[in-house]
Amino acid sequence: MRPVRCPVVAADVDIAITVRGLTKSYGKVEALRGVDFEVRRGQVLALLGPNGAGKTTAVEILEGYRKREGGEVSVFGVDPERRLRSLRARVGIVLQECAVDPYLTVAEAVTQRAGLYPEPRPVDEVIDLVGLEAKARARVKLLSGGQQRRPDLGLALVGNPELIFLDEPTTGFDPSARREAWDVVRGLCAEGRTVVLTTHYMDEAQALADAVTVIANGRVVASGSPDTLGGRDHGMTTVRFVLPAGVSVGELPLPEGVEPQRRGEFVEFRIAEPTEVLHALTGWAVRRGEVLSGLAVVRPSLEDVYLALTGGGQP
Amino acid sequence: MNDLLIVKDQVRYEQKAYWRNPMAAVFTLMFPVVFLVVVGTSAGATRVPGTTLKYDQYIVVAMLTFGLIAACYTNLGMAICIRRESGVLKRMRGTPIAISSYVDGIIGSVLINVAVLTVVVVGIGMSFYHLHFPYHPLATVVTLLVAIVTFCALGMAVTIIVPNADAAPAVINGIYFPIVFISGVFYPLSSGSVLSHIAAYFPISHMITALVSGFEQDPGSGLRPRDLMVMLIWAAAALVFTARRFRWEPKHR
Ligand SMILES: Nc1ncnc2c1ncn2[C@@H]1O[C@H](COP(=O)(O)OP(=O)(O)OP(=O)(O)O)[C@@H](O)[C@H]1O
Ligand SMILES: [Mg+2]
Numbered sequence: 001m002r003p004v005r006c007p008v009v010a011a012d013v014d015i016a017i018t019v020r021g022l023t024k025s026y027g028k029v030e031a032l033r034g035v036d037f038e039v040r041r042g043q044v045l046a047l048l049g050p051n052g053a054g055k056t057t058a059v060e061i062l063e064g065y066r067k068r069e070g071g072e073v074s075v076f077g078v079d080p081e082r083r084l085r086s087l088r089a090r091v092g093i094v095l096q097e098c099a100v101d102p103y104l105t106v107a108e109a110v111t112q113r114a115g116l117y118p119e120p121r122p123v124d125e126v127i128d129l130v131g132l133e134a135k136a137r138a139r140v141k142l143l144s145g146g147q148q149r150r151p152d153l154g155l156a157l158v159g160n161p162e163l164i165f166l167d168e169p170t171t172g173f174d175p176s177a178r179r180e181a182w183d184v185v186r187g188l189c190a191e192g193r194t195v196v197l198t199t200h201y202m203d204e205a206q207a208l209a210d211a212v213t214v215i216a217n218g219r220v221v222a223s224g225s226p227d228t229l230g231g232r233d234h235g236m237t238t239v240r241f242v243l244p245a246g247v248s249v250g251e252l253p254l255p256e257g258v259e260p261q262r263r264g265e266f267v268e269f270r271i272a273e274p275t276e277v278l279h280a281l282t283g284w285a286v287r288r289g290e291v292l293s294g295l296a297v298v299r300p301s302l303e304d305v306y307l308a309l310t311g312g313g314q315p
Numbered sequence: 316m317n318d319l320l321i322v323k324d325q326v327r328y329e330q331k332a333y334w335r336n337p338m339a340a341v342f343t344l345m346f347p348v349v350f351l352v353v354v355g356t357s358a359g360a361t362r363v364p365g366t367t368l369k370y371d372q373y374i375v376v377a378m379l380t381f382g383l384i385a386a387c388y389t390n391l392g393m394a395i396c397i398r399r400e401s402g403v404l405k406r407m408r409g410t411p412i413a414i415s416s417y418v419d420g421i422i423g424s425v426l427i428n429v430a431v432l433t434v435v436v437v438g439i440g441m442s443f444y445h446l447h448f449p450y451h452p453l454a455t456v457v458t459l460l461v462a463i464v465t466f467c468a469l470g471m472a473v474t475i476i477v478p479n480a481d482a483a484p485a486v487i488n489g490i491y492f493p494i495v496f497i498s499g500v501f502y503p504l505s506s507g508s509v510l511s512h513i514a515a516y517f518p519i520s521h522m523i524t525a526l527v528s529g530f531e532q533d534p535g536s537g538l539r540p541r542d543l544m545v546m547l548i549w550a551a552a553a554l555v556f557t558a559r560r561f562r563w564e565p566k567h568r
Contacts (some may be wrong), residue, residue: 097565099403112324
């Protein structure tokens, strides 16, 4: 008998997750109204969106916890709704709520979980990774609220997953803990793992994600890299500086069509491409022996784009 | 990894967590022991009507019943509620083990607790209250097994009507306490009384009757099929309810 081979479509090998036209409602609430996105292997995708946007719903459908109503979903080529063990062995999950047995120590909880996976990572390594070396022998119960999410992350990583879902992984973290968590995610990414995270924080998406999908009210309102999202790369740049003493706005060497505005002691204007005007301005200032104090060149922030896309967070 | 090994591993961690959380152990083990010492010693040696056991010996059997219910119904129900509400069950469902292995681990740990309880309580009875080793050991073992199945099933079923973690102790104990009081756990029921008629609808008094029978020096098998049947009906109802309505996740808030 000839061995049966599964046909592999060459183009799909690189794709970890495909979501097409995904819909889901809870009673009258339409949580997802036709969502599409794709995650390549080794990529970090951030699902960004306000409260109630549908992020957790989307992620939990991909994790196999919830059933979708319509659309197609595939994780490593498999429909997660089938809840295959082989798929669960390849996926690590951090839920929005922390879930670790409070009466076990950190090391025990991680060891217990390691025992459930075919190829776990070394327990010590995982504990180091989530920054709990000093707390390995402490009961989870005794960790602070923010610290409790760390063993949670450890439990998601100990199975050596190829794909990791992180639902708001840094909510409740102090700024330094957040940076550490980011380093963990970057490390996962460097190891070639695929990460899907949800967040409300623009800076988190910017710092970690290769791709951002913005969801609002159950729909994808924008997607792209953090740099190009919502046409951010084509957006107007703002140039601002303190108007030198004794100079009127009209004397500034600005090209036609630029409309400078006074804001207190500052003057600012918006321009699509600032290179040339900056050259002219700084040359002008140097010739006159002036300084352009407080000079700032600001691209539209991801936050501005996000607020514009999601309508200021209102559904 | 093999599922059976996983269950064994889960049992080990369950036991660790159990002995670290004194509240659970207090009800299953400490309470029956203390009650035995306090009430048993003052109970005297009058015979309980309708049995061949002395009053203090009856209390031993009653406390075995109390402890078993605490371990199977109360502790299992609480453990499942707390884990469901904190997301542990949900989280376990995301791992490659079958979630049933995880629940089996919890139940396996409960069985150990029941074994410890049985040895301790019967040991105290035999050492201090002249309780004879069961004359009908088979009847005792069968009764204990039926009781374990029944009260574990009820422990799982009760989680369905517990809406959230805060309500768990109130709901679980609120159902149990009134029934335990009227079922002859703290004092023998006088036969034919109103209470005994009410208690007959519930499994606890039947468990006591069936257990007592194993310790009685009577001819026959010591088995009490009618009492066991009442317990098994409750078990079946609880299992059907569980199979239909069990929740792995907290309700959406
Ligand atoms: N199990 C559920 N039952 C009923 N409604 C639900 C359920 N889960 C989510 N919803 C509703 O669906 C919508 C989307 O919720 P979801 O949790 O997916 O949003 P989210 O983007 O994760 O929000 P957050 O940022 O607050 O976590 C909300 O209106 C929510 O109230
Ligand atoms: Mg959410």
